[in-house]
């Protein structure tokens with residue numbers, strides 16, 4: 048499935064091919080929540096990085112790399128590159144060179160009609176503030192930190208992988 052996306056002001060348009068277009072992965076970590084998730088979480092999709100096409104004639108795209116405290120209390124800069132529009136602040140996609148074959152568009156930036164997932168995964172719940180009460184429905188899975196399945200594994204286990 049081809050995902051077409053854009054920022055709010057129109058400076059940036061992009062598209063990519065995805066085998067995994069279900070918007071099921073709700074991340075409540077402070078980075079996703081503060082940069083892209085006013086409802087308490089952001090939803091990351093998975094797509095094929097080699098197919099990412101970007102239209103950005105005014106060079107509006109900027110990249111944010113978050114600083115993260117590791118388990119020893121040391122500050123490191125995340126390898127994740129959060130691409131956003133510097134004109135209108137729309138969060139566009141996350142790219143992490145650790146997994147160079149993947150790009151993770153934020154579902155909020157996608158203009159294509161996305162499927163409605165049969166269930167959802169709520170992750171990084173350890174980092175959510177108290178006022179955020181996840182709507183956990185039957186069939187949903189919840190994780191304090193990372194989930195057991197990758198976006199690809201989840202789609203395949205549900206028969207939702209698109210060739």
Ligand SMILES: [Zn+2]
Pocket residue numbers: 054055056057058059107132133134135136137
């Ligand atoms: Zn914009």
